[in-house]
Amino acid sequence: MIRGKIIATGSYVPENVITNLDLEKIVETSDDWITERTGIKERRIVNGSQAASDLACEAATLALKRAHLKARDIDLIVVGTISGDMPFPSTACAVQNRLGAKNAAAFDVNAACSGFVYGLHIVNNLIRGGAHNRVLLIGAEVLSKFTDWEDRTTCILFGDGAGAVIIEPTKERRGILSTNIHSDGNFGDLIMLPGGGSRNPCSRDSIIKRLHFIKMKGNETFKVAVRTLEEIAVRTLEENNLTAEDLDLLIPHQANIRIIQATAKRLNLPPEKVFVNIAKYGNTSAASIPIALDEAVTSGRVKDGDNILLEAFGGGLTWASALLRW
Numbered sequence: 001m002i003r004g005k006i007i008a009t010g011s012y013v014p015e016n017v018i019t020n021l022d023l024e025k026i027v028e029t030s031d032d033w034i035t036e037r038t039g040i041k042e043r044r045i046v047n048g049s050q051a052a053s054d055l056a057c058e059a060a061t062l063a064l065k066r067a068h069l070k071a072r073d074i075d076l077i078v079v080g081t082i083s084g085d086m087p088f089p090s091t092a093c094a095v096q097n098r099l100g101a102k103n104a105a106a107f108d109v110n111a112a113c114s115g116f117v118y119g120l121h122i123v124n125n126l127i128r129g130g131a132h133n134r135v136l137l138i139g140a141e142v143l144s145k146f147t148d149w150e151d152r153t154t155c156i157l158f159g160d161g162a163g164a165v166i167i168e169p170t171k172e173r174r175g176i177l178s179t180n181i182h183s184d185g186n187f188g189d190l191i192m193l194p195g196g197g198s199r200n201p202c203s204r205d206s207i208i209k210r211l212h213f214i215k216m217k218g219n220e221t222f223k224v225a226v227r228t229l230e231e232i233a234v235r236t237l238e239e240n241n242l243t244a245e246d247l248d249l250l251i252p253h254q255a256n257i258r259i260i261q262a263t264a265k266r267l268n269l270p271p272e273k274v275f276v277n278i279a280k281y282g283n284t285s286a287a288s289i290p291i292a293l294d295e296a297v298t299s300g301r302v303k304d305g306d307n308i309l310l311e312a313f314g315g316g317l318t319w320a321s322a323l324l325r326w
């Protein structure tokens with residue numbers, strides 16, 4: 001049986017660091033509150049004109065270099081993003097152009113923070129079906145440009161960054177063993193960016209109402225996130241006839257340390273089996289898992305043959321998991 005296998009990773013975060021102490025000067029909050037409620041200490045924020053494709057290209061270039069490939073070797077580029085360069089054309093097409101990936105088709109996936117794991121699901125199935133052979137999958141976000149810096153309930157959470165992987169077919173019993181994706185549009189109002197689309201196009205009124213910024217019902221989102229992530233983690237292991245003890249590393253979406261700890265507790269995983277970097281980057285949405293995966297790989301936390309569970313949750317609502325054997 002053919003399946004997809006990640007052959008290289010790369011990531012990029014902007015240099016500019018915004019700490020909790022910096023945020024104390026902007027909104028009524030405190031380092032203690034943010035640390036205790038979220039686990040975040042600092043986040044990276046782009047400077048000036050940098051857009052999602054700029055970050056994506058940095059991460060992709062590193063992944064290509066590590067795979068010893070040229071951009072023209074890629075036949076598909078998929079970018080998970082909700083903060084793309086512009087509504088259209090896609091950020092994936094901007095990346096294709098900049099990299100010179102002349103032989104690649106390119107499109108974006110909008111599944112909010114689940115975008116990268118949704119992308120893995122799509123890419124793995126395209127590879128299994130024989131449609132593509134060498135795919136560049138990226139999660140890239142510049143959420144800072146859609147953050148309401150007057151809203152203390154959201155501006156403390158988000159950061160910018162990008163992560164990329166290159167996926168090829170393999171006949172080995174390793175690679176992407178299984179993927180699951182889910183949605184429930186009934187909860188669409190829990191996290192949204194209401195302005196700028198055909199429902200609320202840009203107008204004087206939409207600007208006055210601050211509709212072009214992320215809105216989130218944090219506490220309700222938190223509860224649904226804990227429930228769905230626990231469920232999907234348990235189900236993914238069961239479907240693959242694995243127990244939590246067989247798992248070498250959980251790489252969860254980095255939204256809130258308390259959500260991550262709840263899943264770890266449900267699976268009875270010790271801290272050394274859970275990858276956490278939220279303190280450094282905050283919630284980078286679709287970029288959070290590929291950045292974490294890249295850090296886990298380059299720091300030696302991932303070893304040959306390891307079973308790795310990725311799980312994500314985000315606006316839509318969407319949630320998703322992927323089980324990898326490295």
Ligand code: UT7
Nearest residue numbers: 029030033037113152153156218219221222225255256314
């Ligand atoms: O990646 C997409 C998925 N997103 C998520 O998974 C986010 C999920 N939600 C969360 O992470 C948490 O709900 C938050 C971190 C956003 C908020 O934490 P919480 O423990 O749910 O707090 P809360 O919203 O229930 O607010 C508790 C209190 C409120 O004050 P009162 O009403 O009790 O007086 C808030 O006004 O904390 C207040 N508060 C703050 N205080 C200081 C809210 N934000 C802040 C703040 N600093 N930044």
